[in-house]
Amino acid sequence: MQRDARAGSPKSPRERGSGTPLAARPAKREPDPGAFRSLPLSARLTALADCVPAGCVVADVGADHALLPVFLVERGVCPRAIAADLNVGPLAAAARRVRERGLDGCIDLRLGDGLSVLTPGEADVLVMAGLGGNTIREALADRPEILAGFKLLILQPMSDAGDLRRWLSANGWRMRDERLVTEEGRIYLVIVAEPGCETSADPFALEVGPRLLGGRDPLLADYLAGLIAQQERMLADLDKARGEAAARKAAAARDHLTRLRAAASRAGA
Numbered sequence: 001m002q003r004d005a006r007a008g009s010p011k012s013p014r015e016r017g018s019g020t021p022l023a024a025r026p027a028k029r030e031p032d033p034g035a036f037r038s039l040p041l042s043a044r045l046t047a048l049a050d051c052v053p054a055g056c057v058v059a060d061v062g063a064d065h066a067l068l069p070v071f072l073v074e075r076g077v078c079p080r081a082i083a084a085d086l087n088v089g090p091l092a093a094a095a096r097r098v099r100e101r102g103l104d105g106c107i108d109l110r111l112g113d114g115l116s117v118l119t120p121g122e123a124d125v126l127v128m129a130g131l132g133g134n135t136i137r138e139a140l141a142d143r144p145e146i147l148a149g150f151k152l153l154i155l156q157p158m159s160d161a162g163d164l165r166r167w168l169s170a171n172g173w174r175m176r177d178e179r180l181v182t183e184e185g186r187i188y189l190v191i192v193a194e195p196g197c198e199t200s201a202d203p204f205a206l207e208v209g210p211r212l213l214g215g216r217d218p219l220l221a222d223y224l225a226g227l228i229a230q231q232e233r234m235l236a237d238l239d240k241a242r243g244e245a246a247a248r249k250a251a252a253a254r255d256h257l258t259r260l261r262a263a264a265s266r267a268g269a
């Protein structure tokens with residue numbers, strides 16, 4: 001499986017193992033109702049938290065600091081959560097946070113790769129956020145038997161969202177919702193997927209976001225402007241290249257750009 005570029009540290013065989021719990025599970029303690037007041041949650045993580053239905057068990061894969069599962073349990077949104085990460089460093093930080101906030105009995109910590117640390121059906125909702133779209137796609141594809149146990153996927157890909165959507169729609173998941181959130185001048189995309197048949201088969205919509213294009217997200221015009229700038233840069237490079245293959249790619253890129261501009265003008269850009 002391709003790793004996320006931001007994952008950082010090298011992986012030992014132990015790190016790549018299948019979900020070694022980092023912490024023993026002491027008796028369940030009641031969360032401190034005053035403690036969550038001081039937990040800082042960014043706009044991006046708040047947008048993810050808003051997508052989590054009350055009462056579900058969440059597995060946050062690639063949890064890093066575990067801010068999201070801690071927030072969800074402290075707020076009483078989730079009775080329990082699993083925070084998993086591929087790397088020892090992030091999981092140790094997560095373990096410290098969970099212990100400090102008295103949540104050892106409510107949040108399980110798992111060390112390992114993607115969904116391999118989970119068993120089928122032990123969590124209702126999967127969160128994978130801040131990872132590349134293809135890393136997320138490969139993690140989902142690697143463990144179909146575990147993926148099948150989820151009722152909802154909350155995904156926040158940092159790149160390659162089109163690849164991820166195409167895989168989801170070809171593998172029995174439909175985009176229930178798509179949201180944009182801005183933080184420190186960057187726009188982040190959140191995809192909420194559920195089991196079902198994706199109704200949009202339009203390749204352009206699957207690349208850009210069928211629910212975004214059909215909705216009224218206040219950040220859509222800015223998001224499309226970013227995609228247009230990216231596409232223009234790509235086209236400028238393709239126009240410099242020679243040969244039939246480059247000409248074909250440039251024609252497809254120009255067509256995509258035309259559709260992006262039309263969508264942007266509909267969105268009020």
Ligand SMILES: C[S@@+](CC[C@H](N)C(=O)[O-])C[C@H]1O[C@@H](n2cnc3c(N)ncnc32)[C@H](O)[C@@H]1O
Pocket residue numbers: 001003004006007008061062063064065084085086087090112113114115128129130131135139
């Ligand atoms: C950029 S952080 C995102 C943290 C958090 N989910 C968020 O959105 O703020 C990505 C984390 O994913 C972990 N990671 C990368 N590839 C992974 C994989 N295949 N399985 C589990 N965790 C992974 C990295 O170690 C890192 O802690």
